[in-house]
Amino acid sequence: QVQLQESGPGLVKPSETLSLTCTVSGQSISSDYYWVWVRQPPGKGLEWIGSVHHNGKTYYDRSVKSRVAMSLDTSKNQFFLRLTSATAADTAMYFCARLTERGSNWFDPWGQGTLVTVSS
Amino acid sequence: VLTQSPGTLTLSPGERATLSCRASQAISDYLAWYQQKPGQAPRLLIYDASSRAAGIPDRFSGSGSGTDFTLTISRLEPEDSAVYYCQQYGYFGQGTKLEIK
Numbered sequence: 001q002v003q004l005q006e007s008g009p010g011l012v013k014p015s016e017t018l019s020l021t022c023t024v025s026g027q028s029i030s031s032d033y034y035w036v037w038v039r040q041p042p043g044k045g046l047e048w049i050g051s052v053h054h055n056g057k058t059y060y061d062r063s064v065k066s067r068v069a070m071s072l073d074t075s076k077n078q079f080f081l082r083l084t085s086a087t088a089a090d091t092a093m094y095f096c097a098r099l100t101e102r103g104s105n106w107f108d109p110w111g112q113g114t115l116v117t118v119s120s
Numbered sequence: 121v122l123t124q125s126p127g128t129l130t131l132s133p134g135e136r137a138t139l140s141c142r143a144s145q146a147i148s149d150y151l152a153w154y155q156q157k158p159g160q161a162p163r164l165l166i167y168d169a170s171s172r173a174a175g176i177p178d179r180f181s182g183s184g185s186g187t188d189f190t191l192t193i194s195r196l197e198p199e200d201s202a203v204y205y206c207q208q209y210g211y212f213g214q215g216t217k218l219e220i221k
Contacts (some may be wrong), residue, residue, distance in 0.1 A: 104207070106164055107164065
């Protein structure tokens with residue numbers, strides 16, 4: 001079955017770049033799906049960050065659009081999140097997931113998540 | 121914008137839970153529901169308003185279209201305690217916390 005696993009630094013200094021990797025197994029990321037990042041600040045709800053497709057299309061939430069970039073490496077079956085100029089407000093659990101772009105555009109499956117803290 | 125109600129719901133085992141999600145504009149049946157337990161990733165329950173995801177028990181059902189949607193959980197079990205979110209593409213509701221006591 002399809003599995004996703006997030007990885008990256010758990011601690012990022014303010015003003016630096018937050019970089020995460022999602023490794024996908026059980027399915028090629030070159031298939032006809034979008035791949036997404038969703039975050040959850042401590043004690044709060046879910047926030048979609050953005051989506052990326054192997055055809056080069058990306059979509060980002062307007063709240064982070066000026067600071068975010070998503071990309072893929074099909075040879076490694078991985079996709080990536082880069083968020084520049086990190087602040088304490090970026091402290092969150094970060095999840096990667098697969099997006100089925102049909103109807104309600106649902107996210108499934110999800111990775112287990114990785115906690116990123118922005119602090120000096 | 122998706123608005124969920126109530127914020128918190130406390131019920132007993134065996135009862136039925138009714139969770140609501142209201143969209144600020146009509147979205148046809150394009151709505152999904154997720155369950156999230158503490159320390160875990162969200163799990164897809166329902167997509168396209170009423171279709172159950174693979175492996176989800178038939179105690180979970182979804183209904184609605186347009187702007188008003190409902191997630192119903194029948195015969196509540198203690199393990200149903202969780203936060204439930206509705207979602208439509210890049211938008212999530214704020215969540216309903218369901219407590220089974």
